[in-house]
Amino acid sequence: MKGRIALGILIAAMALMPLLLDPRGYWIRVLAITLLFAAMAQAWNIVGGLANQISLGHAAFFGIGAYTSTVLLLKFGISPWLGMFAGGVLGGLAAFIIAIPTMRLQGHYFALATLAFGEVMRVIANVWTSLTGGPGGLSVPFTAPDFFAFSFKLLRPHAYIALAALVIVTAIFEGIRRSAMGYRLRAIRQNPAAAEVIGVDTTRVKLQAAVISGALTAMLGTLYAQVAVFFDPDTVFGIAGISIRIALIAILGGVGTAAGPILGAFFIIPLEEIMNDLLSSRAAGLSQLAFGVILIAVILWRPRGFITVFDQLWARWSRMRSP
Amino acid sequence: MTVLDVRAISRRFGGLQALSEVTFSVARGEIVGVIGPNGAGKTTLFSTLVGLIRPDSGSVTLDGKDLAGLKPHRVASLGMTKTFQNVALFAESTVLDNVLTAGLLHHGVSGARDEAVRCLERVGLKDVAQKRAGELSFPERARVELARALCTAPKVLLLDEVMAALNPAEMSEIMLLIRFLRDDGVTLLVVEHHMRAIMNICDRILVLNFGRLLADGTPEQVARDPRVIEAYLGHPKEGARR
Numbered sequence: 001m002k003g004r005i006a007l008g009i010l011i012a013a014m015a016l017m018p019l020l021l022d023p024r025g026y027w028i029r030v031l032a033i034t035l036l037f038a039a040m041a042q043a044w045n046i047v048g049g050l051a052n053q054i055s056l057g058h059a060a061f062f063g064i065g066a067y068t069s070t071v072l073l074l075k076f077g078i079s080p081w082l083g084m085f086a087g088g089v090l091g092g093l094a095a096f097i098i099a100i101p102t103m104r105l106q107g108h109y110f111a112l113a114t115l116a117f118g119e120v121m122r123v124i125a126n127v128w129t130s131l132t133g134g135p136g137g138l139s140v141p142f143t144a145p146d147f148f149a150f151s152f153k154l155l156r157p158h159a160y161i162a163l164a165a166l167v168i169v170t171a172i173f174e175g176i177r178r179s180a181m182g183y184r185l186r187a188i189r190q191n192p193a194a195a196e197v198i199g200v201d202t203t204r205v206k207l208q209a210a211v212i213s214g215a216l217t218a219m220l221g222t223l224y225a226q227v228a229v230f231f232d233p234d235t236v237f238g239i240a241g242i243s244i245r246i247a248l249i250a251i252l253g254g255v256g257t258a259a260g261p262i263l264g265a266f267f268i269i270p271l272e273e274i275m276n277d278l279l280s281s282r283a284a285g286l287s288q289l290a291f292g293v294i295l296i297a298v299i300l301w302r303p304r305g306f307i308t309v310f311d312q313l314w315a316r317w318s319r320m321r322s323p
Numbered sequence: 324m325t326v327l328d329v330r331a332i333s334r335r336f337g338g339l340q341a342l343s344e345v346t347f348s349v350a351r352g353e354i355v356g357v358i359g360p361n362g363a364g365k366t367t368l369f370s371t372l373v374g375l376i377r378p379d380s381g382s383v384t385l386d387g388k389d390l391a392g393l394k395p396h397r398v399a400s401l402g403m404t405k406t407f408q409n410v411a412l413f414a415e416s417t418v419l420d421n422v423l424t425a426g427l428l429h430h431g432v433s434g435a436r437d438e439a440v441r442c443l444e445r446v447g448l449k450d451v452a453q454k455r456a457g458e459l460s461f462p463e464r465a466r467v468e469l470a471r472a473l474c475t476a477p478k479v480l481l482l483d484e485v486m487a488a489l490n491p492a493e494m495s496e497i498m499l500l501i502r503f504l505r506d507d508g509v510t511l512l513v514v515e516h517h518m519r520a521i522m523n524i525c526d527r528i529l530v531l532n533f534g535r536l537l538a539d540g541t542p543e544q545v546a547r548d549p550r551v552i553e554a555y556l557g558h559p560k561e562g563a564r565r
Contacts, residue, residue: 178432179432180427180431180432180435183420183423183424183427183432184424184427186413186415186416186420186424187413187416187424190412190413190414190415190416191411191412191413193375193395193407193411194407194411194412194413195413195424196374196375196394196395196396196399197373197375197395197396197399197404197405197407198399198404198424198425198428198471198472198474198475199396199399199400199404199425199427199428199475200396200424200427201394201396202396203394
């Protein structure tokens with residue numbers, strides 16, 4: 001009940017935002033990117049939140065999605081809408097392949113193994129010049145505005161597509177959380193041996209979660225490519241820019257909850273932009289320093305994420321209503 | 324009729340022979356006690372039966388099916404599960420969710436929830452269903468684990484010291500429950516240190532010592548067996564010298 005009200009309000013607020021922002025402006029781009037990062041953190045949450053496998057390699061799937069749809073568009077003229085699904089299939093496949101050796105790892109070891117995988121993908125994209133354009137990156141060609149070609153004059157449709165993606169990924173996350181798979185993932189997270197003994201196929205459930213998470217992240221990579229218009233291996237396969245940022249958003253917002261990644265994204269992405277806006281002209285690195293200090297303060301204040309602030313407010317409100 | 328057949332299973336951990344050619348079989352509906360001094364291999368035996376540990380040699384057959392190489396979740400779906408000696412709950416989840424997860428082996432979420440409520444009623448924990456499992460006392464947690472194991476609808480249930488830390492009243496409740504389960508057709512293997520309890524409920528007792536099966540018989544036979552007395556109390560002559 002509580003969750004449904006909160007999500008309803010969040011979605012309504014997000015649906016209004018694109019109308020309030022200048023459609024040619026800078027902030028509507030920030031909004032679209034924020035929504036995409038919220039969706040990515042939500043996809044990450046399927047593995048990171050429910051199974052508590054902290055992946056620092058989700059850029060691998062994200063980049064696969066961005067490159068797959070863009071290469072298909074450039075070389076064969078295939079609409080990014082179709083390319084998105086091709087990217088999803090490849091992203092899911094990559095997640096499956098990486099999950100087989102890393103699945104048994106826990107904690108830091110899992111994080112480091114996935115981090116390495118993301119880096120391997122970045123290196124491959126840099127050297128496979130004939131396919132990816134190498135370090136020079138790829139540009140999404142501008143064509144006449146057409147929904148089916150995923151081409152728009154202004155950024156407003158992109159913001160709504162990103163919002164729709166966020167809603168869909170959140171629904172998938174929530175569906176998994178409440179399903180048999182959600183129960184099984186929570187059991188695996190807390191005690192894998194006990195989960196096996198009472199009949200949970202731990203290997204299979206972890207693989208399923210990894211593939212769903214990887215495929216969704218890749219599809220979001222396509223949406224990003226269409227908003228960004230230009231990207232290179234270092235941006236879409238970046239450790240700090242993508243992998244760690246996705247994990248950070250979910251952790252700061254509240255791991256394992258549907259609202260957590262949304263809260264986290266709406267805090268981190270705009271904050272970074274504001275810091276750059278205010279401080280980057282003063283001294284080199286000052287904005288990153290301020291950003292880092294704020295993140296540390298927030299983690300110390302709310303180690304279990306922003307979501308706990310709302311939990312507290314809700315508890316107080318409920319107490320006031322029923323004395 | 325034999326439901327569980329164990330043939331010459333052995334398992335070595337480095338220099339320690341944890342199980343050595345252990346052979347026995349269990350008939351459907353039997354309650355079999357497994358006793359032995361600490362380190363005798365009781366818990367290793369249970370872990371090997373459910374597939375958490377692979378035996379180096381030997382075979383385990385459940386209802387005519389060879390369990391060689393099967394993972395624990397396959398063994399559970401064939402009808403054998405165990406509880407853990409030190410209680411292995413999903414501590415952050417509610418009591419109901421702990422048990423419900425086991426019910427998913429044979430049901431969807433809502434069917435598993437109904438089944439979990441029934442299992443919790445059975446162990447007398449329905450009132451704490453919505454509490455987090457980690458908040459419960461140790462005896463309550465042991466009962467949650469029992470309910471969770473029951474929720475997989477086992478043919479053979481291995482209970483590893485579920486009566487540890489229980490007071491006499493709680494202990495007799497669990498003993499009663501074990502008898503009820505047997506009447507429902509569940510076969511039980513019970514590791515327990517509490518001798519009076521185990522002599523009381525078991526049809527048969529296996530005695531392990533240093534990974535070997537030392538004795539296999541009725542409680543009366545085992546209690547009189549000089550080798551068992553020696554394993555537990557030491558050699559009579561050594562005792563006499565003191």
